[in-house]
Amino acid sequence: xxxxxxxxxxxxxxxxxxxxxxxxxxxxxxxxxxxxxxxxxxxxxxxxxxxxxxxxxxxxxxxxxxxxxxxxxxxxxxxxxxxxxxxxxxxxxxxxxxxxxxxxxxxxxxxxxxxxxxxxxxxxxxxxxxxxxxxxxxxxxxxxxxxxxxxxxxxxxxxxxxxxxxxxxxxxxxxxxxxxxxxxxxxxxxxxxxxxxxxxxxxxxxxxxxxxxxxxxxxxxxxxxxxxxxxxxxxxxxxxxxxxxxxxxxxxxxxxxxxxxxxxxxxxxxxxxxxxxxxxxxxxxxxxxxxxxxxxxxxxxxxxxxxxxxxxxxxxxxxxxxxxxxxxxxxxxxxxxxxxxxxxxxxxxxxxxxxxxxxxxxxxxxxxxxxxxxxxxxxxxxxxxxxxxxxxxxxxxxxxxxxxxxxxxxxxxxxxxxxxxxxxxxxxxxxxxxxxxxxxxxxxxxxxxxxxxxxxxxxxxxxxxxxxxxxxxxxxxxxxxxxxxxxxxxxxxxxxxxxxxxxxxxxxxxxxxxxxxxxxxxxxxxxxxxxxxxxxxxxxxxxxxxxxxxxxxxxxxxxxxxxxxxxxxxxxxxxxxxxxxxxxxxxxxxxxxxxxxxxxxxxxxxxxxxxxxxxxxxxxxxxxxxxxxxxxxxxxxxxxxxxxxxxxxxxxxxxxxxxxxxxxxxxxx
Amino acid sequence: xxxxxxxxxxxxxxxxxxxxxxxxxxxxxxxxxxxxxxxxxxxxxxxxxxxxxxxxxxxxxxxxxxxxxxxxxxxxxxxxxxxxxxxxxxxxxxxxxxxxxxxxxxxxxxxxxxxxxxxxxxxxxxxxxxxxxxxxxxx
Numbered sequence: 016x017x018x019x020x021x022x023x024x025x026x027x028x029x030x031x032x033x034x035x036x037x038x039x040x041x042x043x044x045x046x047x048x049x050x051x052x053x054x055x056x057x058x059x060x061x062x063x064x065x066x067x068x069x070x071x072x073x074x075x076x077x078x079x080x081x082x083x084x085x086x087x088x089x090x091x092x093x094x095x096x097x098x099x100x101x102x103x104x105x106x107x108x109x110x111x112x113x114x115x116x117x118x119x120x121x122x123x124x125x126x127x128x129x130x131x132x133x134x135x136x137x138x139x140x141x142x143x144x145x146x147x148x149x150x151x152x153x154x155x156x157x158x159x160x161x162x163x164x165x166x167x168x169x170x171x172x173x174x175x176x177x178x179x180x181x182x183x184x185x186x187x188x189x190x191x192x193x194x195x196x197x198x199x200x201x202x203x204x205x206x207x208x209x210x211x212x213x214x215x216x217x218x219x220x221x222x223x224x225x226x227x228x229x230x231x232x233x234x235x236x237x238x239x240x241x242x243x244x245x246x247x248x249x250x251x252x253x254x255x256x257x258x259x260x261x262x263x264x265x266x267x268x269x270x271x272x273x274x275x276x277x278x279x280x281x282x283x284x285x286x287x288x289x290x291x292x293x294x295x296x297x298x299x300x301x302x303x304x305x306x307x308x309x310x311x312x313x314x315x316x317x318x319x320x321x322x323x324x325x326x327x328x329x330x331x332x333x334x335x336x337x338x339x340x341x342x343x344x345x346x347x348x349x350x351x352x353x354x355x356x357x358x359x360x361x362x363x364x365x366x367x368x369x370x371x372x373x374x375x376x377x378x379x380x381x382x383x384x385x386x387x388x389x390x391x392x393x394x395x396x397x398x399x400x401x402x403x404x405x406x407x408x409x410x411x412x413x414x415x416x417x418x419x420x421x422x423x424x425x426x427x428x429x430x431x432x433x434x435x436x437x438x439x440x441x442x443x444x445x446x447x448x449x450x451x452x453x454x455x456x457x458x459x460x461x462x463x464x465x466x467x468x469x470x471x472x473x474x475x476x477x478x479x480x481x482x483x484x485x486x487x488x489x490x491x492x493x494x495x496x497x498x499x500x501x502x503x504x505x506x507x508x509x510x511x512x513x514x515x516x517x518x519x520x521x522x523x524x525x526x527x528x529x530x531x532x533x534x535x536x537x538x539x540x541x542x543x544x545x546x547x548x549x550x551x552x553x554x555x556x557x558x559x560x561x562x563x564x565x566x567x568x569x570x571x572x573x574x575x576x577x578x579x580x581x582x583x584x585x586x587x588x589x590x591x592x593x594x595x596x597x598x599x600x601x602x603x604x605x606x607x608x609x610x611x612x613x614x615x616x617x618x619x620x621x622x623x624x625x626x627x628x629x630x631x632x633x634x635x636x637x638x639x640x641x642x643x644x645x646x647x648x649x650x651x652x653x654x655x656x657x658x659x660x661x662x663x664x665x666x667x668x669x670x671x672x673x674x675x676x677x678x679x680x681x682x683x684x
Numbered sequence: 685x686x687x688x689x690x691x692x693x694x695x696x697x698x699x700x701x702x703x704x705x706x707x708x709x710x711x712x713x714x715x716x717x718x719x720x721x722x723x724x725x726x727x728x729x730x731x732x733x734x735x736x737x738x739x740x741x742x743x744x745x746x747x748x749x750x751x752x753x754x755x756x757x758x759x760x761x762x763x764x765x766x767x768x769x770x771x772x773x774x775x776x777x778x779x780x781x782x783x784x785x786x787x788x789x790x791x792x793x794x795x796x797x798x799x800x801x802x803x804x805x806x807x808x809x810x811x812x813x814x815x816x817x818x819x820x821x822x823x
Binding site: 177250355363366367371374377378381382385395396397398399400404406407411602604619 | 700714
């Protein structure tokens with residue numbers, strides 16, 4: 016089975032080279048048979064990588080300890096589901112997954128666009144093949160998941176217990192699909208540059224694929240945040256760790272891209288900008304993979320470290336030089352078709368949105384590489400921590416939320432004063448009303464007040480849009496529900512986008528509340544003693560111990576009272592995993608979480624003593640749930656936006672018609 | 685037309701300047717030197733009472749946990765040791781011999797008062813040493 020795996024990877028490497036050569040040769044000489052065979056090659060690479068992955072998963076499930084990867088990441092007491100997920104617990108397996116995901120994307124692109132856009136597609140395929148060649152090269156020759164050990168150990172090292180969590184099973188996978196997904200819009204951009212087909216095709220495909228990657232990255236980030244919150248036990252969900260930033264940066268750049276492509280579609284502007292943005296987004300995705308995989312920047316994530324760093328840097332340099340070289344070569348074909356007319360217009364709102372997203376990405380990038388940069392320049396390593404990232408990004412985020420409210424309602428080209436009053440009066444009043452109410456309730460934090468006011472403003476504009484659209488349809492005799500459903504389903508992109516905005520608003524509310532209004536307390540309690548925490552009382556009822564096959568657990572039994580009324584029992588744990596000997600990490604603190612829409616009670620058993628007393632750390636994190644709900648709303652909106660449109664055939668017919676009008680010779684079908 | 689363009693240039697310049705200022709101010713006020721134990725000791729007494737981050741290996745047998753979860757331990761670079769005190773959440777993987785990263789101030793009584801404690805075991809991660817140990821144990 017393992018031979019099958021390594022042979023498959025090797026063949027996939029050879030065929031990827033063939034795909035690259037054949038697609039370019041075929042396109043340049045117009046021998047479409049070669050392009051067709053390159054497409055088939057891409058499918059073959061996909062099949063081979065599926066076989067390789069199955070081979071590795073098979074070895075993981077059956078605990079074939081003769082493989083180094085299996086011995087390092089599993090053990091006999093590991094549940095089957097986590098044997099499978101250890102596919103992405105280590106370096107080599109993650110890279111195999113990278114290759115597999117890329118081959119899936121490539122196969123979908125090939126199957127979707129056979130016989131379409133024949134000038135563009137071969138170069139798109141060639142770009143995808145080039146990226147595959149690099150990654151398959153790494154797993155074929157440098158960091159093979161099928162590397163054998165010189166002996167067969169009786170037992171493997173096992174999986175870190177904090178990785179044995181349902182979110183850990185799905186979060187890295189989602190993030191990977193996002194990271195790798197960025198390759199596809201980039202490949203369409205490069206395909207356009209290489210083929211010279213810089214019209215609307217590439218931007219249409221790129222937009223759609225960028226949305227897919229963006230959604231997976233965003234959801235992956237949120238799942239990671241939730242995992243950290245539940246598992247790491249420090250009470251927060253985001254720490255500006257380099258590994259988090261690594262995924263956040265391409266997300267920021269992709270967000271800028273999916274907004275600015277709209278201007279190119281609608282007004283034929285910003286062509287150079289969009290091309291640069293997608294190259295930048297891909298660079299950040301590869302750079303993120305590099306950070307997480309090379310260990311160059313120290314992170315609390317104990318990721319694998321190895322010597323693939325220089326190789327990655329070489330690849331990044333190649334990508335940047337080649338793509339910006341191509342960009343300069345084609346720069347004359349990327350001239351704009353229109354120019355900006357007024358600073359009060361939707362176009363300029365988008366420009367500012369883009370600049371701010373890039374500003375944020377730049378600030379995060381700088382903060383992440385600051386230790387390396389400062390060491391190179393001054394000789395001493397200097398870090399910037401969470402305070403830096405918060406100080407820079409919070410103001411940027413606030414302005415962005417403001418623009419999120421402005422963008423959808425301001426007119427294209429030039430907004431008149433009348434337009435502004437008509438559209439923004441109600442949302443602005445809503446924002447002001449929010450501030451007044453919150454002040455009356457005693458909230459004093461200025462940043463939080465601004466954030467909540469802006470959230471109300473955005474919500475106001477989005478609902479205005481939904482209300483107006485629905486009302487217009489209702490005048491045509493549809494009932495409310497029907498009008499609303501049709502409004503959304505006939506304009507999926509627009510209203511899906513608004514739903515995403517509502518998701519973001521919910522996330523911002525949750526993040527603001529939970530970062531500004533945290534209450535934290537720690538106490539060592541004897542049996543029967545209590546601690547008070549903002550309206551809650553926790554009574555410690557003693558320690559309890561139990562043993563399972565995998566662990567020895569110590570539980571602190573706590574009873575929770577709210578305003579003197581008993582409402583719940585809470586049981587934080589501290590576990591010592593069995594299996595002493597070769598596993599380095601055997602302790603795990605199990606957080607007890609009581610979550611409502613109002614607040615989260617976050618209880619950690621941080622220590623216990625011989626005399627039966629326990630040290631309890633308790634936190635009240637307000638409105639954290641809003642973040643996860645916001646994530647679901649965001650996902651819903653994104654799915655609506657991406658969902659294939661039923662009216663597509665009609666639009667295409669219209670486009671063909673306009674083409675045949677200009678060129679009346681043959682195409683009048 | 686020119687006037688319109690000028691407005692854009694001004695607006696873009698304002699954004700660029702604001703972001704740059706935020707970055708500059710953020711770095712200036714939050715930067716922390718990252719030192720090894722050796723580098724820290726070389727900078728005594730200048731380093732007293734400035735915020736720094738230090739990494740070193742936890743000296744086996746020096747970890748003392750107070751009942752109030754106050755923690756004392758030593759970290760080393762192999763030749764020199766420093767005393768560290770810390771109060772707060774202790775990472776699960778914190779133990780003898782792991783690499784600890786502490787952030788805080790080195791006080792005049794030569795005790796490092798940490799307010800952040802991170803722990804990691806990167807060197808062992810992809811190492812097969814432990815598997816060899818296991819092989820010997822099972823033979």
